[in-house]
Amino acid sequence: MALKIYTKTGDKGTTSxxxxxxxxxxxxxxxxxxxxxxxxxxxxxxxDQLEIAAAKKTMQEIQDRLFTIGAALACDPDKEPLLKTPDxxxxxxxxxxxxxxxxYKDLPPMKSFILPGGHPIVSSAHIARCVCRRAERIIVxxxxxxMPVEPLIIQYLNRLSDYLFALARYCSxxxxxxxxxxxxxx
Numbered sequence: 270m271a272l273k274i275y276t277k278t279g280d281k282g283t284t285s286x287x288x289x290x291x292x293x294x295x296x297x298x299x300x301x302x303x304x305x306x307x308x309x310x311x312x313x314x315x316x317d318q319l320e321i322a323a324a325k326k327t328m329q330e331i332q333d334r335l336f337t338i339g340a341a342l343a344c345d346p347d348k349e350p351l352l353k354t355p356d357x358x359x360x361x362x363x364x365x366x367x368x369x370x371x372x373y374k375d376l377p378p379m380k381s382f383i384l385p386g387g388h389p390i391v392s393s394a395h396i397a398r399c400v401c402r403r404a405e406r407i408i409v410x411x412x413x414x415x416m417p418v419e420p421l422i423i424q425y426l427n428r429l430s431d432y433l434f435a436l437a438r439y440c441s442x443x444x445x446x447x448x449x450x451x452x453x454x455x
Contacts, residue, residue, distance in 0.1 A: 288345035297411050302342035304404040309335040311397035315436070318390045321443060324436060327368050331429065334361050338422050342408070346417035357421045365428040372439040382451040385437070388444055394437035401430040 278284075283291050284299060292299065309332055316328035337357055385395030405426040412418045441448050 286345040287340065287343045288348035290345040290348070297407065297414065297416060298342060301404065301407045301411060302339045304400065304407055305335055305339045305342060308397060308400045308404050309339070311393070311400050315390065315393045315397050315433075318393060319440075321440075324439070327432075330364070331432075334425065338425065341419055341422060357419065357425055359421065362421070362424055362428050365425070365432045369428075369432050369435045372435045376435075376438055376442055379438075380450070383438070384449040384451055386449050387441055387446045390440045390444070391437045391446065394433050394440060398430050398433035398437065401426055401433060405430065 279294065282294050284294050285291055286298065312328055312332050312335065316325055316332070319325045319328065334357060341357065386392050405423060408418055408423055408426065412423070438448065440446075
């Protein structure tokens with residue numbers, strides 16, 4: 270018999286962390302790794318639309334790192350030292366910084382705030398950026414609530430949102446789509 274995707278164990282609003290500890294599905298840790306999972310889906314969606322080979326490779330790397338972050342967040346922090354989960358490294362943050370710098374070499378300076386939009390790939394990158402910022406806020410709230418969080422996760426997500434902003438701008442430039450400036454009413 271084939272393995273079933275459904276277990277019915279979460280039908281009453283609980284789930285298990287890696288390590289077996291049962292928690293409410295409303296637990297901040299579940300919200301955090303669920304939001305990282307949502308972000309990973311958006312990054313995949315953006316990657317599916319990309320025509321820039323180097324960016325596609327970077328996005329695949331980002332998806333791998335987001336899975337690493339999700340696994341770290343899904344672990345019971347009391348049992349984590351006993352579990353073998355992949356690590357996030359400072360080099361992962363440096364990698365994003367280099368990718369941002371490479372894109373910004375080709376971009377004109379910003380003269381105003383820009384609005385998300387102008388092309389579906391640009392809008393999608395901005396949606397991914399917003400989901401990334403939400404994940405970051407949830408994880409910072411975990412930290413403020415004394416829940417153990419690897420500090421590199423917050424740094425990585427902060428840099429990733431910068432990368433996604435740069436990617437949105439780079440896609441506009443690559444596709445020769447004008448960025449939409451914010452025109453505040455004064």
